[in-house]
Amino acid sequence: MIGLGALTRPTRLMVGFAVTAGVANAIAFAAAPDITETGAGASSRLGTSLQDAATRRDRTAADERRKLEMREQAVRASEARLAGQVKQQQAEAAAAPAGGAQGSAGAPGAQVPYDNLARIYQTMKPNRAGPIFEKLDIEVQKQVATRMRERATAQIMANMSPGAAVELSMALAGRNVVKRVPTPAGGANARSPKP
Template identity: 45%
Template sequence: MTIRIPLLTLTAAMAGIAAVGNAVAAAAPAEPAADSRLGLSVQQDLATRDRQAASRQQALDLREQAVRASAARIKAELEASRAAAQPAASGGAQDAAPDSYADLASIYQAMKPAKAAIVFEQLDLDVQLKVARKMRERSTGMMLAAMTPKGAARLTMAMARAPRVTAAR
């Protein structure tokens, strides 16, 4: 006696086995075709793009740090200038230290006389006088020549009135 399996049952069993095999294949992680030239080229291009993006990000981070440092430095300088200006505004405080006038004098001497004169004329006459006294005579003369006639005359008159104090050398 031979057992005959109906063809429909055999077909259904094979379809079930095929479905299980397809499900297992679909669930398995897909591996890129790295063995082919195209796969290697794609991987190299992705790696290059990732390196470039990391480089750009690092450059942006460095710029951001520089901006933060600059902002902090400017804020500190602004606070220092406000603190230095407060005693002068209160009226009763002492004048700025003599060294600060010497520092200002060296700054103005380093500048071109025409540009320095524009800024120098905006200062109070007392400050102009003290800074001019600390400057070399040649630099003072060049800056006076670059100033407006009215500003130069005002400073010259103040210099003529105030006695020149020379330190013992």
């Protein structure tokens, strides 16, 4: 039987393994800088490609940032331009009633019916719209015609009676409108048969 003392003493084999392990660790520790230098040389292609990819990504991101900044500047400029136009229109709308408006015709709310009428007459067929349009008051005709497209106005005027078309033309030109005098069917202008 092996005594207790034999188990507690290190054997020569164990001491040999310990020495060998110590030497191996010392060699590994001394060779560590060489391994890292060799690894850096071997991974230089990989490192270079990673750096190139990162540089490309950064350039692309910078380009996108510049594009976004340009878009934001364009949006800010257009917002400022629109705000200026709105202020100008509000000033014109405020100046129009103060500058001698004609009753309620100068009020912004009164323009809405004319706009709606203009859209209605533009969508109607000219041969149907002409006779109806000429029966309107000359001021209403003028307001509606100025809000219509020129082509639609011309087609409607072509389907109006010549006298009504002349009145509307004079009103649109800003001239004094010569009122039509209705001629009676049996009046002085009627031709009488020759004896």
